[in-house]
Amino acid sequence: MKTIVLLSDARNPVSGRQQLSRLEAQAIGLAAGLCEKPRGLHAGSGEDGVSAGLGHGLAGLDIIDLPATDDPLPALAGFIAKAMGGAGAPELILCGRRGEGGEETGLVPYRLAETLGLPILADAVAIRAGEIAGTLVVDQAMAKGARRRVTIKLPAIVTVHSLAPPPMPFAFGRMRRGEIRHHEPLERLGLPDTAARSDASAEERPHRARPKLMRQSGTASGGPNLHVGPEPDEAARLILDYLEANGIRRYGSS
Structure with missing residues (x-):
């Protein structure tokens, strides 16, 4: 290789x-x-x-x-x-x-x-x-x-x-x-550099702080919030419980 x-x-x-x-x-x-x-x-x-x-x-x-x-x-x-x-x-x-x-x-x-x-x-x-x-x-x-x-x-x-x-x-x-x-x-x-991408159109913007991803428990290696292959109804319930636990009570509401 x-x-x-x-x-x-x-x-x-x-x-x-x-x-x-x-x-x-x-x-x-x-x-x-x-x-x-x-x-x-x-x-x-x-x-x-x-x-x-x-x-x-x-x-x-x-x-x-x-x-x-x-x-x-x-x-x-x-x-x-x-x-x-x-x-x-x-x-x-x-x-x-x-x-x-x-x-x-x-x-x-x-x-x-x-x-x-x-x-x-x-x-x-x-x-x-x-x-x-x-x-x-x-x-x-x-x-x-x-x-x-x-x-x-x-x-x-x-x-x-x-x-x-x-x-x-x-x-x-x-x-x-x-x-x-x-x-x-x-x-x-004198050879055309066709692989190089021009950045002439690049635009500078002021830095804007982005929201951080907040995670409670559970990781990629396993934990209380990791569920493998749940049924659709159970998956929906788990998602709603997570939103409720994080104070996102009106998620998806008008």
Whole structure:
């Protein structure tokens, strides 16, 4: 299963120096269990920090040279779209669930999935190939320590949770043997970047606080408010009891 691990411009919170994100190092460990030669992909201004991924299990690293202030999404989307159109196309794209540079929004995996038209699954703690060809079985972290097993169709994007297995031990020799390739963004090469989505029509709005979801008892792993397969009349009664208990007495009334 050909796998790519996205690497971000992570920074040490004290010194500010570039470093490899721990979540992405954990993603490399998961990738190594699926792919003999997983590769890393980074869009940014250098290889400092991300090159440590070679020592944690990457066979190679592709770097798209961009100024630090540029949006990495168009370059990443264009590179992956071009790779998916050729031989040996990547089947799985792994990344951390959040960046460690201080100003990341955590939306790059989701915007990338939208741009490329790929499914995305968040918070993986374990991954294995499915019994059916072209599928992936993912153990997904849920609230309060619960787990959910999900089967998804490939190709796909998966983000890795901090409860995934720890990174593989760093090996300096493995880092020295790793291959690093630098690339220019597609637009600099004069090629149309059809995968990049323009955000020219984006609109800025003031922040508006959203109501929080309030939950009493019961979780995804079971509890007093979890009922599996009730009869319709019983389900309706349970819903009305819940609304009454939460003070929503006139729910649905005119």
